[in-house]
Amino acid sequence: MLKLKDVSKFYYNKGLIATGFTKINLELKMGEFVVITGESGSGKSTLLNVLSGLDSYEEGEMYINGEETSHYTEKDFEDYRRKYIANIFQSFNLVNSYTVYQNVELVMLLNGYKKSQVKQKVLDIIEKVGLTEFKNTKVSKLSGGQKQRVAIARAMIKETPIIVADEPTGNLDSASSKDVIELLKKVAKDRLVIVVTHNIEQVEEYATRIIKMHDGRIIENKEIKKVNIPEEVEESKYTKITTANKYRLGIRNTFNIVPKFLLLFAVFLFITVALLSEYASFSQTEYEANKAGHNFFFNDLSPERIIIKKSDKTPFFSEDYEKIRSIESVNYIIKDDIVLDSTIIANNQEEGIHIYGNLRQTELYKGNLTAGRMPENIDEIIVEIPQSYYYVRNGAEGILNKKFTLKSDYRNLNENEEESYNVKIVGVQLYEPSYSFSSYGSDVNIYASEQYLQTYRKDLNQKYSNIKTLFAGKYYESQDWNSYFKIIPSSKVPLGAAVVSNDANYSFKDNSARNKALKIELENIYYKEELNLKVSNTYTKNSFTRITGYKDYDQNNGAVFINEEDYKSLFNKPSYQSSVFIKDEKDLEETLLKLEELGLLARPVKDFKVNEGKEILQIIKIFKLVVTVVLILALFFISYFIIRIILKSRNVYFTTLRMLGATNKNVKRILDIELFINSSIAYFSFIIFILLNRFEILNIEFIKTLLKFLSLREYILMYIILIIMSWLISRRFSKRIFKKSAIKTYNEEV
Numbered sequence: 001m002l003k004l005k006d007v008s009k010f011y012y013n014k015g016l017i018a019t020g021f022t023k024i025n026l027e028l029k030m031g032e033f034v035v036i037t038g039e040s041g042s043g044k045s046t047l048l049n050v051l052s053g054l055d056s057y058e059e060g061e062m063y064i065n066g067e068e069t070s071h072y073t074e075k076d077f078e079d080y081r082r083k084y085i086a087n088i089f090q091s092f093n094l095v096n097s098y099t100v101y102q103n104v105e106l107v108m109l110l111n112g113y114k115k116s117q118v119k120q121k122v123l124d125i126i127e128k129v130g131l132t133e134f135k136n137t138k139v140s141k142l143s144g145g146q147k148q149r150v151a152i153a154r155a156m157i158k159e160t161p162i163i164v165a166d167e168p169t170g171n172l173d174s175a176s177s178k179d180v181i182e183l184l185k186k187v188a189k190d191r192l193v194i195v196v197t198h199n200i201e202q203v204e205e206y207a208t209r210i211i212k213m214h215d216g217r218i219i220e221n222k223e224i225k226k227v228n229i230p231e232e233v234e235e236s237k238y239t240k241i242t243t244a245n246k247y248r249l250g251i252r253n254t255f256n257i258v259p260k261f262l263l264l265f266a267v268f269l270f271i272t273v274a275l276l277s278e279y280a281s282f283s284q285t286e287y288e289a290n291k292a293g294h295n296f297f298f299n300d301l302s303p304e305r306i307i308i309k310k311s312d313k314t315p316f317f318s319e320d321y322e323k324i325r326s327i328e329s330v331n332y333i334i335k336d337d338i339v340l341d342s343t344i345i346a347n348n349q350e351e352g353i354h355i356y357g358n359l360r361q362t363e364l365y366k367g368n369l370t371a372g373r374m375p376e377n378i379d380e381i382i383v384e385i386p387q388s389y390y391y392v393r394n395g396a397e398g399i400l401n402k403k404f405t406l407k408s409d410y411r412n413l414n415e416n417e418e419e420s421y422n423v424k425i426v427g428v429q430l431y432e433p434s435y436s437f438s439s440y441g442s443d444v445n446i447y448a449s450e451q452y453l454q455t456y457r458k459d460l461n462q463k464y465s466n467i468k469t470l471f472a473g474k475y476y477e478s479q480d481w482n483s484y485f486k487i488i489p490s491s492k493v494p495l496g497a498a499v500v501s502n503d504a505n506y507s508f509k510d511n512s513a514r515n516k517a518l519k520i521e522l523e524n525i526y527y528k529e530e531l532n533l534k535v536s537n538t539y540t541k542n543s544f545t546r547i548t549g550y551k552d553y554d555q556n557n558g559a560v561f562i563n564e565e566d567y568k569s570l571f572n573k574p575s576y577q578s579s580v581f582i583k584d585e586k587d588l589e590e591t592l593l594k595l596e597e598l599g600l601l602a603r604p605v606k607d608f609k610v611n612e613g614k615e616i617l618q619i620i621k622i623f624k625l626v627v628t629v630v631l632i633l634a635l636f637f638i639s640y641f642i643i644r645i646i647l648k649s650r651n652v653y654f655t656t657l658r659m660l661g662a663t664n665k666n667v668k669r670i671l672d673i674e675l676f677i678n679s680s681i682a683y684f685s686f687i688i689f690i691l692l693n694r695f696e697i698l699n700i701e702f703i704k705t706l707l708k709f710l711s712l713r714e715y716i717l718m719y720i721i722l723i724i725m726s727w728l729i730s731r732r733f734s735k736r737i738f739k740k741s742a743i744k745t746y747n748e749e750v
């Protein structure tokens with residue numbers, strides 16, 4: 001069955017060579033009970049390891065069942081061990097954290113049998129070695145003799161043709177030794193049993209051959225009894241381990257040593273928390289980088305704002321607004337959106353209060369009032385103002401419930417303001433300024449009614465239009481900064497008429513402007529309009545107030561006064577551009593599509609943002625990314641070293657699996673599964689913890705940030721990263737164990 005011809009085994013150790021044994025010649029047949037003796041260090045164990053394919057040899061020829069083995073690969077020896085060999089060791093080599101039953105069952109699971117299939121057989125064999133009452137006891141609790149009986153049971157169940165036992169009684173008292181030898185003899189039957197022992201007396205009556213070794217050589221090889229068993233060898237059957245069994249063992253290993261489970265759980269929990277919070281902080285930086293930036297045309301840069309125009313360039317009519325309003329994601333429509341991007345001044349003449357702020361429509365207010373209430377009438381406004389602002393430094397009372405006039409800028413000419421310009425502040429929100437220059441404009445927001453915004457738009461239409469007046473054969477352009485040919489509405493001027501300054505008389509040969517034609521041509525980016533008027537009167541310093549209804553002659557001299565209705569026909573146009581505010585930023589893309597389906601040009605306001613510090617932000621982002629990657633790598637190595645220390649005690653376990661016939665690949669897979677289960681448990685425990693905060697059963701600030709910056713996609717991504725990390729850790733760890741042969745790892749560990 002086994003034959004050695006001049007076989008030698010050397011150990012190479014840091015440049016030194018030690019001899020395991022030299023030039024051994026040996027032939028062993030089925031049915032033999034071979035006893036090997038010899039003093040310590042004579043090479044007995046080395047010989048057994050070579051015979052059982054656990055270790056390699058350097059010289060000579062070894063035949064297994066007549067086949068020469070010099071060309072055998074690692075895989076061939078794995079096969080050989082699984083088909084032929086069952087090992088019993090002096091130190092038992094059992095899995096201490098498994099029960100007796102699980103230890104015996106393990107061989108069968110590793111060799112592709114189903115759990116249910118082997119149950120009866122395992123119980124029978126446990127019965128045979130007399131351990132039935134201990135079948136559910138953990139091996140670590142057994143005595144030496146009991147342990148060795150478990151090892152024999154494990155060797156028996158595999159039904160291999162060869163049993164190799166290296167000093168099986170070395171750690172046992174003489175009574176237990178006797179039991180063990182007797183058991184071995186019972187097992188022997190038609191098999192080939194090779195036993196190393198010092199107690200020849202105990203084995204003498206069973207031995208068929210006694211071999212004595214000395215200094216790496218066989219000095220005596222005595223056949224005591226002849227055996228007549230035909231050389232017909234029945235190989236032990238095995239198949240690949242089933243996937244179910246890999247998972248069964250992976251799960252069993254996850255939980256069978258509680259402190260190890262808890263330690264690994266703690267490490268994986270740490271990785272999970274570190275990964276998620278690092279990623280959340282990365283998202284936060286990115287979010288803030290996106291929020292920064294400004295724009296010189298639009299000062300309301302809300303992410304919910306979409307600017308719309310009709311693609312046929314006509315103004316918006318109420319039916320257009322109806323259609324837009326029917327889109328589900330739309331929250332408000334601000335018809336006169338141009339005013340959202342203007343700044344305005346609220347004046348209280350008596351107390352000398354001047355508040356400069358962005359004009360907003362009341363519906364856009366999302367905050368919480370510090371004092372006062374929401375507006376109920378069209379002439380009521382609310383103000384959002386930094387608490388450090390001069391007029392509110394002693395609280396909101398400084399401005400609350402006071403009357404103000406709203407003006408587009410300091411140069412507004414109107415002294416006798418229209419009714420609708422008079423407003424009252426009914427609500428104030430004080431806030432802590434954040435010093436991020438997120439929008440161009442003021443840090444004060446003034447919220448007014450839609451009706452007021454409409455009135456105000458007329459002024460803006462004038463401000464943003466190019467207005468030319470054809471008079472006395474010449475064109476005069478209205479300028480924003482002076483009164484010369486400025487167009488001002490007046491209730492004192494009849495329809496179709498214009499009132500001009502007395503100075504204009506001198507432009508005509510007859511020194512009279514009266515009844516002369518005056519044509520106003522207006523053009524802005526949205527529309528063109530013209531108005532043909534006749535001069536009905538001229539004003540002087542003295543007659544100014546009587547004729548025009550305004551007070552300040554010096555400031556207004558040169559202006560053209562026209563009837564209010566004519567003024568409206570020039571400027572009171574429906575909107576050509578509006579803004580839509582959506583309920584949720586997330587619906588942006590979808591809403592854009594729907595608006596386009598309605599024939600509108602739609603652009604989110606954020607598309608107009610310019611980011612001056614873009615390069616710097618880019619650099620910060622890259623830097624942050626590098627930090628994140630370095631952190632994840634550091635995390636990986638720290639975790640790896642901790643896990644390696646935790647798993648180090650498991651070396652013996654993995655080596656045992658290999659000796660029992662598990663292939664390297666399968667041992668790795670079982671470890672993968674164990675770490676996968678453990679890391680998943682850690683991850684999902686943390687997710688449950690997050691969910692408790694999500695549903696406000698717990699309330700932890702740090703978790704709230706995570707919730708804000710991580711979405712389902714990121715949770716999945718982080719889970720995948722964690723699983724990949726645990727897989728890499730498992731791979732690195734098993735690579736280290738498998739670098740050495742099973743027996744070498746084993747010898748080092750035991």
Ligand code: ADP
Binds near residue numbers: 020039040043
């Ligand atoms: P025995 O089992 O008879 O006590 P061994 O087979 O263990 O003896 O050892 C035989 C010889 O091989 C001894 O000289 C021992 O020092 C040497 N040897 C055994 N294992 C190793 C090893 N891993 N590395 C180096 N030398 C070894």
Ligand code: MG
Binds near residue numbers: 044045046
């Ligand atoms: Mg030995």
